[in-house]
Amino acid sequence: MFDPSWQRGSFIVSLSFNLTVSPTAQYNEPHKVAEIVRELSMRFSKFLFFVSCCFLLAGCSGQKSKPGEKTVEFWQFWTNPNAKAVIENAVAEYEKTHRGVKVKITDLTWNDGHQKIVSAFAAGRPPDLLELGSDWIAEFAAEGVLMDLSAEAVKTQDRFVGWSAAIYNDKCYALPWYLGTRVLFINRKAAETAGLNPEQPPITWGQLLNWTSAMNNFRPSVYGFGANAPEKHRLYKKFLPFLWSNGGRILSEDGNFSDIDSDLAITALEYYVKLVKESFVEKQSVLDDMFVQGRLGMVFSGDWLLKKLRAAHAPPDYSVALVPYPAPGRGAQISFAGGEYLAIPKKAKEPVLALQLARSLRNEKNSTNLCIATGGATPANVAAAANPYFSEDPNRSVFIRQLQSSRTPPPHRKWVYIEQIIEEAIEKAMYEKLTPEEALYEAARKITARLRED
Amino acid sequence: MRKLGWAQGHSTGTFGLLLPWLFTFALFWLYPLAHSAFLSLTDYNPLTGAFRLVGLRHYARLFSDPDFLLALKNTCIFVIGTVPVTTAFALFLALGVNRKLPLRGLFRAGYFVPTLTATVVVALLFVHLYAQGGYLHTLASMLGLAEADRGLLLSEKTALLSVMVMDIWVSAGYYMLLFLAALQQVPQDLYAQAELCGASAWQKLRFVTLPLIKQITLYVVLINTIKSFQIFTEIFVMTQGGPVGATSTVVYFVYREGFEKFRMGYASAGAYVLFFVILLISIVQARFFGFFRRADS
Numbered sequence: 001m002f003d004p005s006w007q008r009g010s011f012i013v014s015l016s017f018n019l020t021v022s023p024t025a026q027y028n029e030p031h032k033v034a035e036i037v038r039e040l041s042m043r044f045s046k047f048l049f050f051v052s053c054c055f056l057l058a059g060c061s062g063q064k065s066k067p068g069e070k071t072v073e074f075w076q077f078w079t080n081p082n083a084k085a086v087i088e089n090a091v092a093e094y095e096k097t098h099r100g101v102k103v104k105i106t107d108l109t110w111n112d113g114h115q116k117i118v119s120a121f122a123a124g125r126p127p128d129l130l131e132l133g134s135d136w137i138a139e140f141a142a143e144g145v146l147m148d149l150s151a152e153a154v155k156t157q158d159r160f161v162g163w164s165a166a167i168y169n170d171k172c173y174a175l176p177w178y179l180g181t182r183v184l185f186i187n188r189k190a191a192e193t194a195g196l197n198p199e200q201p202p203i204t205w206g207q208l209l210n211w212t213s214a215m216n217n218f219r220p221s222v223y224g225f226g227a228n229a230p231e232k233h234r235l236y237k238k239f240l241p242f243l244w245s246n247g248g249r250i251l252s253e254d255g256n257f258s259d260i261d262s263d264l265a266i267t268a269l270e271y272y273v274k275l276v277k278e279s280f281v282e283k284q285s286v287l288d289d290m291f292v293q294g295r296l297g298m299v300f301s302g303d304w305l306l307k308k309l310r311a312a313h314a315p316p317d318y319s320v321a322l323v324p325y326p327a328p329g330r331g332a333q334i335s336f337a338g339g340e341y342l343a344i345p346k347k348a349k350e351p352v353l354a355l356q357l358a359r360s361l362r363n364e365k366n367s368t369n370l371c372i373a374t375g376g377a378t379p380a381n382v383a384a385a386a387n388p389y390f391s392e393d394p395n396r397s398v399f400i401r402q403l404q405s406s407r408t409p410p411p412h413r414k415w416v417y418i419e420q421i422i423e424e425a426i427e428k429a430m431y432e433k434l435t436p437e438e439a440l441y442e443a444a445r446k447i448t449a450r451l452r453e454d
Numbered sequence: 455m456r457k458l459g460w461a462q463g464h465s466t467g468t469f470g471l472l473l474p475w476l477f478t479f480a481l482f483w484l485y486p487l488a489h490s491a492f493l494s495l496t497d498y499n500p501l502t503g504a505f506r507l508v509g510l511r512h513y514a515r516l517f518s519d520p521d522f523l524l525a526l527k528n529t530c531i532f533v534i535g536t537v538p539v540t541t542a543f544a545l546f547l548a549l550g551v552n553r554k555l556p557l558r559g560l561f562r563a564g565y566f567v568p569t570l571t572a573t574v575v576v577a578l579l580f581v582h583l584y585a586q587g588g589y590l591h592t593l594a595s596m597l598g599l600a601e602a603d604r605g606l607l608l609s610e611k612t613a614l615l616s617v618m619v620m621d622i623w624v625s626a627g628y629y630m631l632l633f634l635a636a637l638q639q640v641p642q643d644l645y646a647q648a649e650l651c652g653a654s655a656w657q658k659l660r661f662v663t664l665p666l667i668k669q670i671t672l673y674v675v676l677i678n679t680i681k682s683f684q685i686f687t688e689i690f691v692m693t694q695g696g697p698v699g700a701t702s703t704v705v706y707f708v709y710r711e712g713f714e715k716f717r718m719g720y721a722s723a724g725a726y727v728l729f730f731v732i733l734l735i736s737i738v739q740a741r742f743f744g745f746f747r748r749a750d751s
Contacts, residue, residue, distance in 0.1 A: 115713045122500035139716075143501040220587070220595070229608045230696040281604055286585045295587065416714050427698050431610065 068100055072353045073127035075106045075120075077113055077340065082373040090366040094357055101353055121145050126345035128354035132174055134165035134338045134408055135233075135415055141173040142413030147344040147351060149175060160362070162339050162380045165408040174341035175358055176380035178371065180302045181337045181406040182241065183398055184208075184324070188317045190215055190222045190297040201321035203333075205242075205271050208298075208324050212278045215297035223280035226287035226299035230427045234284050236409075236419055237336045238300055239426050242268040244334040244407055246326045250418065250447070251410050258447035260422070261440040269436035271326075273429050281430075291316070303399055307375035320398045322405075337406035339380065378403055414450055421446045494722035501716060512723035522724060524699050525707040528614060529728075532703065533682040535618045536625075541674055544626045548633035549659075562634070566627040573624070577691035580620045581607065584692075607693050610700040617688050617701055625681075629674045636670035637663065672743040676736055683732050704728045 078087050084107070091103045106127065108116055114136065120126045121140075132140065140146050153172035157163065162176035188198035194214040202208040208225070215224035228238045243249070248265035251258055259265075280287075280296065288305050290296045294316035299305075300323070309315040323335045342358040344351050360366065367379035368387050378399050379385050390396045409415060425443035428434040434442065494512055498505035516522045551562045568576060583589050584606040591605070606616040640663060648658045664671070686705040689695060695702035695710075704724060712721030 118500055118713055118716065122503065124503070140501065143499065143716075145501050229605070230694075230698070232694040232696075280586065281608060282585055282587075283581065286582070286587075286605075290587065424698075427696065431698050433698060 070101050070350055070353060072101060072103045072129065072350050072357055073106065074103055074129045074354075074357060075108055075113075075117070075127040076131040077108050077110060078131075078370070078374070079107045079109060080374060082375075083370060086366070086370045086373045087361075089369075090361055091357075094360045097360075098353065098356065101350075103357060121345070124347060126347055128344065128348040128350045129357055130343050130345060131177070132341050132343050134162075134341060135419070137166055137174045137341060137343065138168045138411035138413055138415055140343070141168040141171075141411075145346055146173040147346050147348070149173060149344065149355075152355065159382055160380045161382060161385075161403070162337070162341075162408075165337075165339065165411055166341055168411050168413075174343040175362060177340045177342050177362055178367065178377045179337060179339035179380050179403055180304075180377055181335045181399060181402045182237065182300045182302050182323070183335065183402050184321045185291060185299050185301050185305060186319050186321060187222070187291065187294060187297050188319055189294070190218070190316070193218060193222075194297070198319055201319070202298075202324050203322075204325050204327055205275075206327065209275060209278065211298065212275065216278060222295055222297055223290070224297045225275065225279040226290060226296045227276045227279035227281050228287070229281050229283050230423065230430070231283050232423065233419070235426055236422045237338070239269070239272055239422070240407075240409070241300070241323045241335045242272050242326075245323065245331045247331060250422070251412070251451075255410065255412065256451060258418075258444045258451070260425075260447065261437075261444035265440055266437050268326075269426070269429055269440055272426070273436055276430050291318075303377050303396075306395060310375055320395045322398065322402050333402075333405055335402050335406040337403060337408050339408075417450045418447050421450070490722045490725060493719050494726050496719045498718045499716055500712075500718050505719070508719065512720045513727070515720070516723055516727060521699065521702065522704070522707055525695075525702045525704045526727075526731075528699075528701060529683060529685065529703045529705075531614065532618060532621075532685055533679060535615075536621050536682050537675060537678045540622045540625050540629060540678055541671070543622060544629035544674065545633050545671075547626060547630040548637055549663075551630070552634055552637045562631075565630055568624045568626075569628040571624075573687045574691055576620065576624055577688050580616070581692050584616050608697055610697055613693055613697060613700045617685075617692060620692075621682070621685070621688060625678065629678065632670055632674055633667065636667040640666045668743060672740065675743075676739055679735060679739065680732055683728060683735075 074091070076087060078084055087105065091105060095101060095103060108131075110133075114133075117126070117130065117132075117136075117140075121143075126145070137146070148171050149166075150172045152175060153163065153166070156175075160176050162179045163172065166172050166174040166176060184201065186198055186201055191198040191211070194211075194217065196211055196214055202211045212224035215222060228235050240250075243260075243265055246264045246268040248260065248262055248268050250260050280290070282290070284301070287296065287299050288301060288308055291299050291301070291305065292308050292312045292315055294314075309318065322333045325331050325333055342361065344354045344358070348354050362381055364381050364383040367381040367384040368389065371377045371379050371384070372389060378390065378396070385391075385400055390400055409419070412418060421443050425434075425439040428442075429436045429439040433439075493505075495507055495509060496505040497508050547565050551558050551565070555561070585591070586603075586605040586608070588605065606612045644662050644666075645658055648662050653661065684705055685703050686709065689701055689703050689706045690709070693701040695706050705728070708721045708724045708728070711717045711724060
């Protein structure tokens with residue numbers, strides 16, 4: 001389809017060429033050749049100048065929608081081809097029911113998506129509908145750039161789960177789309193080889209440590225447990241289940257100070273450091289690959305590992321289990337919950353259409369299809385989660401059960417600072433720069449100081 | 455012939471040909487540079503656009519921020535560790551492939567391939583090479599060397615060194631080509647004369663080759679220094695500044711402050727401190743190589 005702005009541009013180019021580059025001098029006098037060359041050079045540079053301006057104008061004109069057509073800009077993170085196909089189908093269905101509306105999908109990656117979103121807000125040109133990670137909502141909501149969706153939340157609260165991460169200062173700023181949690185993956189063959197019964201997975205911290213030690217006897221072909229190396233935005237997700245399961249917390253009830261240095265929290269970190277000492281320590285991607293290769297006995301991971309295992313050529317025989325209790329009859333089995341949410345920026349050009357698109361993406365059919373296509377993830381839509389695909393699969397049903405006792409980090413505008421301080425504390429304890437008690441004491445002071453800053 | 459009054463010998467034609475580049479230079483380089491300088495004096499929030507002037511407060515704070523000082527220290531170690539080694543290694547490779555060897559074209563291409571590969575790809579490759587249980591680890595255990603309990607990128611002692619080794623391997627090929635071009639400009643009769651005078655290979659290198667490739671050596675050292683001070687992609691992909699800040703660098707610090715904590719003003723101040731450090735070192739290097747000396751003296 002020929003863009004009219006390019007037509008205009010090429011007309012101006014040809015006109016300017018005819019006006020500026022036509023040779024005028026005669027060539028039968030050699031001493032005039034240098035003058036001719038200079039003249040041509042000047043005219044050529046004027047021609048280049050015109051061409052540059054034409055291209056600039058054409059480039060700045062932008063793509064215009066057809067008259068009467070509205071465009072909804074949707075930024076999302078599902079770039080996997082199977083998932084993207086589901087999104088595109090869902091969008092096509094939406095466009096059929098909304099004549100004159102076009103949805104423009106922009107793909108983001110988790111590596112740089114956050115920066116792109118920040119840049120879009122900074123430029124005053126955010127999209128109409130935006131997919132956000134659960135731990136980003138509070139930081140954007142605190143800056144006042146997201147639309148209040150409390151009315152929508154009230155209408156649909158019984159049909160969806162995972163609302164806690166979307167609530168900031170008693171208002172809802174995003175709609176849960178899908179959720180994820182962390183469970184314990186177990187290599188059944190490695191367990192049997194070590195004389196352990198995979199039908200009775202470890203349910204306490206003590207048992208987890210014993211299993212790790214037993215499987216470590218087969219190093220280096222198999223390591224007992226895979227623990228996360230210091231990795232930004234990942235390490236804290238592996239420690240928080242231990243903290244919460246033991247009754248510890250990050251912030252006080254009123255959110256004015258941190259009590260991450262409580263005895264319960266220190267006990268959790270002491271155990272975590274002990275477990276790490278016995279473990280194979282690497283980045284999450286390496287741990288997942290090692291588990292798929294059958295070289296790890298156990299690892300805490302999320303639903304993306306289910307997909308990797310299904311795609312593997314020769315995956316190990318595995319099962320999944322809930323995260324363990326601190327001790328028999330003590331604590332709880334609380335894991336980390338995260339998820340993806342749909343939010344509408346305040347400066348969205350088509351907020352009503354964006355909300356309708358969000359409803360369409362979150363309905364039972366599209367939620368189920370997306371989870372099936374990705375091979376992982378759990379829908380926030382309650383009806384979709386009840387689908388036999390989830391409830392009758394022995395591994396996915398564990399994810400659903402774990403989600404019921406999972407927690408999201410406290411939605412706080414300074415969460416990015418709090419997260420960094422927690423990760424630094426865990427790192428210092430892991431690398432024995434500080435004892436767990438010293439590390440958490442320092443973290444509590446830093447977090448409290450940060451909370452009190454302007 | 456019309457001439458511009460302010461630039462003897464330049465015609466409007468030359469200026470016109472330069473115009474597109476000047477325009478993009480002004481728009482994508484000069485303007486961001488000036489805007490960033492302004493931001494460094496403010497508390498700018500990119501999400502809301504709000505800002506207030508704070509003067510030199512960010513600059514003062516930087517020099518008492520342990521994270522920034524650690525990043526600056528690591529960056530300096532990185533530069534001091536990689537620039538001389540990369541330069542020497544590239545020259546060594548160039549001297550090698552400049553000889554009449556069989557398949558020297560293949561060697562030249564082979565040493566250049568890492569430069570052609572995207573940094574992210576190389577970094578991801580090395581993450582797996584350096585991992586515990588990765589190729590290097592397996593090779594070490596096969597050779598009977600002591601097993602490390604952590605991957606090379608997860609140990610404070612080896613993380614920065616591992617990134618430096620990777621950087622040297624990636625960069626040497628590019629500078630090798632520059633040295634190769636310079637070596638091929640050296641008149642061969644000078645070597646013949648040196649041989650007649652009884653010069654050894656080392657004396658030929660020291661008294662013939664090195665002086666004649668001095669300008670390209672300056673260029674290599676300058677460019678490599680500037681690039682090394684700006685190390686970011688490798689850190690972002692491989693270590694994210696860890697473990698325990700052992701590989702944190704200034705540009706990574708700027709990135710975290712600006713794009714994760716939304717403190718654009720503070721991040722801009724950090725970027726400007728780096729700019730002045732690089733500028734100062736570049737001037738010192740240029741003077742050392744006699745770049746500013748007049749050609750007739």
